[in-house]
Amino acid sequence: MSKILIKNIKKLFQVGEEIPEIIRGEAMKTIPFIENAYLALEDGVIVDYGNMENLEGISDWRNLEVIDATGKFVFPAFCDAHSHLVFAKSREEEFVDRINGLSYEEIALKGGGILNSAKKLAETNEEELYQGALKRLSKVMETGTGAIEIKSGYGLSVEAELKMLRVIKRLKENAPVEIKSTFLGAHAVPLEFKDNKKAYINLIIDEMLPQIADQHLADFIDVFCEKNYFTKEEMQQILDAGLKYGLQAKVHVNQFNVLGGVKAAVELNARSVDHLEYISDADIEALMNSTCIPTLLPSCSYFLGIPYADARKMIDSGLPVALASDYNPGSTPSGNLGFVWSLACVKLKMTPEEALNALTVNAAYAMGLSHSHGKIALGRKSPILITKEIPNLSYIPYAFGENHIERLILPKSHS
Ligand code: NIG
Ligand code: FE
Numbered sequence: 001m002s003k004i005l006i007k008n009i010k011k012l013f014q015v016g017e018e019i020p021e022i023i024r025g026e027a028m029k030t031i032p033f034i035e036n037a038y039l040a041l042e043d044g045v046i047v048d049y050g051n052m053e054n055l056e057g058i059s060d061w062r063n064l065e066v067i068d069a070t071g072k073f074v075f076p077a078f079c080d081a082h083s084h085l086v087f088a089k090s091r092e093e094e095f096v097d098r099i100n101g102l103s104y105e106e107i108a109l110k111g112g113g114i115l116n117s118a119k120k121l122a123e124t125n126e127e128e129l130y131q132g133a134l135k136r137l138s139k140v141m142e143t144g145t146g147a148i149e150i151k152s153g154y155g156l157s158v159e160a161e162l163k164m165l166r167v168i169k170r171l172k173e174n175a176p177v178e179i180k181s182t183f184l185g186a187h188a189v190p191l192e193f194k195d196n197k198k199a200y201i202n203l204i205i206d207e208m209l210p211q212i213a214d215q216h217l218a219d220f221i222d223v224f225c226e227k228n229y230f231t232k233e234e235m236q237q238i239l240d241a242g243l244k245y246g247l248q249a250k251v252h253v254n255q256f257n258v259l260g261g262v263k264a265a266v267e268l269n270a271r272s273v274d275h276l277e278y279i280s281d282a283d284i285e286a287l288m289n290s291t292c293i294p295t296l297l298p299s300c301s302y303f304l305g306i307p308y309a310d311a312r313k314m315i316d317s318g319l320p321v322a323l324a325s326d327y328n329p330g331s332t333p334s335g336n337l338g339f340v341w342s343l344a345c346v347k348l349k350m351t352p353e354e355a356l357n358a359l360t361v362n363a364a365y366a367m368g369l370s371h372s373h374g375k376i377a378l379g380r381k382s383p384i385l386i387t388k389e390i391p392n393l394s395y396i397p398y399a400f401g402e403n404h405i406e407r408l409i410l411p412k413s414h415s
Helices: 025-029 092-099 104-109 113-122 126-142 158-174 197-214 232-244 261-267 281-287 298-304 311-316 337-346 352-359 361-366
Strands: 003-013 033-042 045-051 064-068 073-076 078-080 145-151 178-186 220-225 248-253 272-275 293-296 384-387 405-409
Touching: 025 311, 025 352, 078 361, 092 104, 104 113, 113 158, 126 145, 126 158, 126 405, 158 178, 158 197, 178 197, 178 232, 197 232, 220 232, 220 261, 232 248, 232 261, 248 261, 261 272, 261 281, 281 311, 293 361, 298 337, 337 352, 352 361
Parallel strands: 003 064, 003 073, 078 145, 145 178, 178 220, 220 248, 248 272, 272 293
Antiparallel strands: 003 033, 033 045, 073 384, 384 405
């Protein structure tokens, strides 16, 4: 048995047996903590925690690693509930096009964007895709990501969507962090279906979904509900088909336009609605008292120069909010959740505590990992973060651009 004792922790955050699955509204301002704390793990399972004064003498030192966390903070690892981590190549040329004045939509309309990535992915073999994603994964773990959701959606053909999902499955089996897989066949309409979107939707429903379900390749289903992509009605049709195969929805909605996708997704029992750079009162109304969590992606707004989601309005209305990276080669070439934390504070006007709730408990919920991730409680196998020596919690989003994470402790055994 391997044992870890972390002692002299300046503050142990997000700890306790009473933390709910979703933290909403006003409650997001508070994070339970223990000052001058210790935390004990056995084979990755949290077996004890408390104030240093209550730490009993160690009777058995065998296989025990003692970590002195003097001046450091400890909290659950971040969960990244929205990413497109598997892709073939970066897209700096579009970045430069945008600097020169083109918009994301204009670039997409001239064959760039998602279709550009799909073309590159078709030319890349499974092994290369896997190795590329693995590299990105180890990089994001350095900045505190202890679980990640990964979408397909750069395949856009039966063969290539399955290829992406197999890569995600292989990552699931081999990576030391928990991974959730989302089928995003409806990410864009491939060129060959430009004049017959219906046929592409049929391909998703009749060809892709049955094989994906049969091979257990996805946990969730996603649709990019947006002008020039998929309408609300098309999204409903695809999500409905996904539900029949047991895939819950996590959807891209309201990135550029409000199309009524939020309410439609809530009615289809979606776990999360993601992006929400634009939001209407009707959307907020639809989300109230639902089990669907708004998931905000401020790095995407930063990189594309589009509006930031109105987190204040959502939280002040009593909604919960999760934060995620949206790591992808087009709109967000970064999976650094420390930077997301900073943007959440500076641009979304979330307090450091609200943002940490959004990156831990609420993010774990957004990816269906509430039972194991996002909080520190007895009997759980949650990944844990230890910070570097820093003055206080707010210093992390305040001193942006630096990595304040010193160590990620992972429970997953097959690493
Ligand atoms: O979440 N909005 C749709 N999908 C991605 C962007 C994909 C891309 O440009 O490659 C997003 O921002
Ligand atoms: Fe996305």
